[in-house]
Amino acid sequence: MVGDSDPWKLWLDEHGAALVLLARQWVASHNDAEDVVQEAFVRFWRSRHRVAEPVAYLYACVKHCGLDWQRAGKRRSKREEASARPEAERLFAGPIEQDERRIAVEAALLNLPEKQREVLVLRIWGGLTFSQIAEALAISIDTAASRYRYALARLHEELAEETIP
Amino acid sequence: MNQPYDSLEAELGELRPCEVSPGLKWRVAECLAETQTIRPARPWSAALAGGLAAACLAAVLLGWRNDQGFEPGPIEIQPFAPVVANGDAKPTVQVYRRALARSSNALHALLDKHAARTLPPDSERAQIRAFMRSDELYASNGEL
Secondary structure, X not given: OOOOOOHHHHHHHHHHHHHXXXXXXXXXXXXXXXXXXXXXXXXXXXXXXXXOOHHHHHHHHXXXXXXXXXXXXXXXXXXXXXXXXXXXXXXXXXXXXXXXXXXXXXXXXXXXXXXXXHHHHHHHHOOOOHHHHHHHHOOOHXXXXXXXXXXXXXXHHHXXXXXXX | OOHHHHHHHHHHHXXXXXXXXXXXXXXXXXXXXXXXXXXXXXXXXXXXXHHHHHHHHHHHHHXXXXXXXXXXXXXXXXXXXXXXXXXXXXXXXHHHHHHHHHOHHHHHHHHHHHHHHXXXXXXXXXOOOOOOOHHHHHHHOOOO
């Protein structure tokens, strides 16, 4: 049913992980984030021909669906269940010897203001340019770059504190 | 641009977000397949909508053409037809005035004529007049 030659599968392979990471801003569990990405991706795929910048549109769809999901308060029970076992809800994959650093980065990332975090996710893990970020979030390029710098500065500060024994 | 944070950017970039589960791909595939099975109905609806739109457009254009082709001509004002009192018509004040202007005899003749028309054919005409003619008045007085 799902063939490797399907064009939509290439898109999902390339952006799926970053999309789920972005969706985690508005939902607590990985499963809920995948539900958001599913809804957003289908919406994107049906109307991708109408937009000039499809990559930015894809991430914008995820943001809209994530916000809708958050407003609707769907899967509240799942969220509560996920918060009860945070070890199952890691954001990043990696070798176990780097778990301490990974956990520190995840915590610092979750402490960022939402507007800075979404720019960082789009830039670092989504690989979007500032122009694409600006279009996806409906902000100016300068604002996108500014938020990115603030996010890095704050992360740098928090992670530097983490390394102090 | 971000010299102090280059190493941080590199470190963040090395972290890989958790991969999506195979179940997500299957669910997306199902949703897209449903979309494709629903789509064949769309050409019909599109054709129907297109036909309706074309019909509306044609109606508007025809109506507009008719509006454009209608040139109102000069308004013809029909002159009032003169009132002609024919013999069968009931007497009017104007007819009596005209008769009086001609002569008193003409007026009397007209009165008699109309009175004869309104009376039943076998009825006797009453010789009553409000005013007697001057020659009759003189005759009744024995002056003539």
